[in-house]
Amino acid sequence: MMKLQKFVLASITTVLTIGTGLAFAQFQKPEDAIKYRQSAFTVMANSFGKIGAAVKGEAPYNKDEVAKNAAIVATLSSLPWQAFGPGTEGGKAQADVWSDNAKFKAAADKMQLAVADLNKAAQSGDLDSIKKTFGAAGATCKGCHDDFKKK
Ligand code: HEC
Numbered sequence: 001m002m003k004l005q006k007f008v009l010a011s012i013t014t015v016l017t018i019g020t021g022l023a024f025a026q027f028q029k030p031e032d033a034i035k036y037r038q039s040a041f042t043v044m045a046n047s048f049g050k051i052g053a054a055v056k057g058e059a060p061y062n063k064d065e066v067a068k069n070a071a072i073v074a075t076l077s078s079l080p081w082q083a084f085g086p087g088t089e090g091g092k093a094q095a096d097v098w099s100d101n102a103k104f105k106a107a108a109d110k111m112q113l114a115v116a117d118l119n120k121a122a123q124s125g126d127l128d129s130i131k132k133t134f135g136a137a138g139a140t141c142k143g144c145h146d147d148f149k150k151k
Helices: 002-024 030-055 064-074 101-124 127-148
Strands: none
Touching: 002 030, 030 064, 064 101, 064 127, 101 127
């Protein structure tokens, strides 16, 4: 019995250790991190753009579609940042991302709060507040791109 418990404990420790190792080695090369964050931005921007089309009247407003896309944006908004770790400079990211990282992180937080507001509005289906929160969220994208993304 003791032996089995010890074995189980050892196995759990091994699994935890491997898990942690994988988390750190998630991006083995800087290119992997760049590809990851660009992909996350691309998919997020696709849903964001669909909401934009409805907000601007370029596409009919469909509550369920907008709600679905806002939920996708809100979920994906947490993904890119883990792929901006030390040593992953490159892509269209400016060097300021790393040299002024506190400002970059603040801009990322601001965007996540803004898209959470947009998601709340989208789930409620109130088009006026969807328009308002979409505009505010879009401004946080642009704000960060102006400061941290190469043209
Ligand atoms: C805190 C900063 C920041 C915020 C906020 C931000 N972005 Fe970006 N975005 C970047 C950076 C930096 C890049 C360049 C990444 C790279 O090439 O490595 C980028 C790249 C992109 C790209 C291009 C991806 C590619 O394949 O080249 C798209 C599209 C994009 N962002 C959309 C958005 C949208 C939409 C929002 C708002 C909902 C947003 N971003 C918010 C910093 C930000």
